[in-house]
Amino acid sequence: MDPFSTILPLFVVLAILSQAIKIVREYERVVIFRLGRFSGVKGPGIFFIIPIIDRVILLDLRVFTIDVAKQVVITRDNVSVEVDAVIYYRVVDPASAIIQVENYRVATSLLSQTTLRDVLGQIELDDLLSKRDELNKRLQEILDQHTDPWGIKVTAVTLRDVALPESMRRAIAKQAESEREKRSRIILADGEFQASKTMTDAARLYEEVPAALKLRELQTLVDIAREKTLIVVTPSGDPATGSVTGLTAALNRELSEREMGRAGEERTESVIKESVLDRARFRR
DSSP states (O other): OOOHHHHHHHHHHHHHHHHHHEOTTTTTEEEETTTTEEEEEEEEEEOOOOOOTEEEEEEESSSSEEEEEEEEEEEETEEEEEEEEEEEESOOOHHHHTTTTTTTHHHHHHHHHHHHHHHHHOOOOHHHHHOOHHHHHHHHHHHHHHHHGGTTTEEEEEEEEEEEHHHHHHHHHHHHHHHHHHHHHHHHHHHHHHHHHHHHHHHHHHHOOOOHHHHHHHHHHHHHHTTTOOOOOOTTTTTTHHHHHHHHHHHHHHHHOOOOOOOOHHHHHHHHHHHHHHHHHOOO
């Protein structure tokens, strides 16, 4: 028997088996077309196909990201801004992703760009800057609704950056500064109102109890007496206040005289020490 005649069929069988046996990973699926007609989806693991008759297309089911380039958007209040975003999506129906759309990745990317411009063009600049979470959710719902027939699930949309013109930045900064100044004036006016209300209550209390007003006046004079450079002038018709003021002035004069005496004594001591030192030098 010719050995070549036995090896050739074995080689053909191995070649057919190598083309018939397919293995895909856990996150992959295979769409099979048999003679041009959709046959089914296989995977994960090992499966068999008919070589030459079956055609397979491999798909990845993991989450993909689309980095949407900066889009020039004119908002509802006619402000031009540049906005870029990130789209997260994955394939949930491999058959629809292959049959219903030519290239689901390119289609999803272009749809994301057009939807971003359309949606952001219908809102005002303040909402674009302050309501990003709501806009992200709205964009996700719109994209998910349009890509659902393609077997695509949009999981998240994130507005990454909003670039404003320099003139608009200055205008916003001026607006924020004016807003802070307005709040500061309101807080100051409210403080004055509360202070005047408290002073009114205190005046009513002093009117009911005159002794309290006198005690407050004496306490004020005591505080003034601590400053030696001040002169207190009180009404002459009030003997109690005048006597307190006189005592305060006398105390200030006595303190001044004591300080002047101490200064004179120190000068005298310094002169005596200098004379003693001169005599000692002369003797040497």
